[in-house]
Amino acid sequence: MGWEDFSKNCQFVVGLGNRVRFWQDGWYGDQPFQLAFPRLYGIAIDKEVSVEASLSRQGAEDRRIWNVRFIREFNDWEMDDLSRQGAEDRRIWNVRFIREFNDWEMDEGLHFLRILGAKIPPMDVGDRMRWKLKPNGDFDIRSYYNKLRGSPSIVFPWKVIWKAKAPRRVSFFVWCVVWNKILTGDNMRLRKLVFVDWCIMCRHCGETVDHLLLHCEMAYRLWSFVFITFGLSWVVPRSIPDLLFGWWNWLGKYSSQIWNLVPLCILWCIWKEWNRRTFEDLDSSSDQMLASFSGTLFDWSRAWGLTTSLLYDLHA
Known part of the structure; x- marks a missing residue:
């Protein structure tokens, strides 16, 4: 029983992103990106990169854009999809690759890009952790104890x-x-x-x-x-x-x-x-x-x- 088991009950809420790892921490969805997108994780240049390092700021309004680097470039059809995401969200992607996707990686890559296009963390708050076992997100001993103990076999009067x-x-x-x-x-x-x-x-x-x-x-x-x-x-x-x-x-x-x-x-x-x-x-x-x-x-x-x-x- 260590951090790996404990962290399954936590979710990172990203603000600046300097304390959350992009691939390995669970900050979007039910599992980290390294598990949700194992093929993309395998071709990522920096597997320890933080969320903050994966974002770039651009424009007079100092907006944040993603700057996730991969080992190869997008195909043309992937760039068209990326441009549509940017046009709708008024954001510019800067994702780099050094080789083309294999055929079996295409669907996973598109799904990954759509997720990033819908999730730009704010810049004015810090990172924090949310406890998934409590509705208010605050950790307490009782909820974790009940999780470890499991559901009782009977309901007691x-x-x-x-x-x-x-x-x-x-x-x-x-x-x-x-x-x-x-x-x-x-x-x-x-x-x-x-x-x-x-x-x-x-x-x-x-x-x-x-x-x-x-x-x-x-x-x-x-x-x-x-x-x-x-x-x-x-x-x-x-x-x-x-x-x-x-x-x-x-x-x-x-x-x-x-x-x-x-x-x-x-x-x-x-x-x-x-x-x-x-x-x-x-x-x-x-x-x-x-x-x-x-x-x-x-x-x-x-x-x-x-x-x-x-x-x-x-x-x-």
Whole structure:
């Protein structure tokens, strides 16, 4: 990883042209002229020439004209095209060659001349570099880091986790849930632990993150209670990430502060009950879990001054 890789994300913006190499720096189009016109680069006299050295000034107005030198002269038909470019742009070309183009170089040469005819850098500003990964052209570390890292394989529901007004430890727990890193039965079996393959909550199915927190009978009662209280019809999605993607600000930007707390509160209450049953051998009934959820949501909301009639209905 060096300048060659880094420079692919940069584009030179030419002014005076004294700091930009004509052939080797990317100042026009998506790639340097040495790559865009390899045959012409091969017959160029000075391959290290700057843009400024490739321009000449002429006339009372001190206009700049191109003075790119090649190893051979233009053919007659190429000079006619060059004259037409100059007549339209009021510029005079001074391109020199010492041999004629080969037949296979003609199209490339014409295309090259048309590009030069349309691009005369200004004389009143200096050269600068533009960062192609940012719309404003300014370099920053984050854009380059994201470029090096590449696109993530999944889109992460970070807003509902980190922007909800829940305790930080709860947000961290839900972050682990989304990454499937909590110690449910399927994850513990990956650690070569042997035990009964069932969900400790419903004592029926194999225990996975999505089953425990979303599809288990005990969890489903909590989710159904919330949807009925909010007056919503809802199809429970396949996974926790899918649920969280569709949850954030679903009731509108200014009416969703308590709503955004709900999934974190449900997941946290289910996980606390899972720990009670696993380590203390104590079971709570469905009604007790509903009361625990309602009380926890009420306390979190009141701590942030979020009190509505709906919140009191949930807590009742």
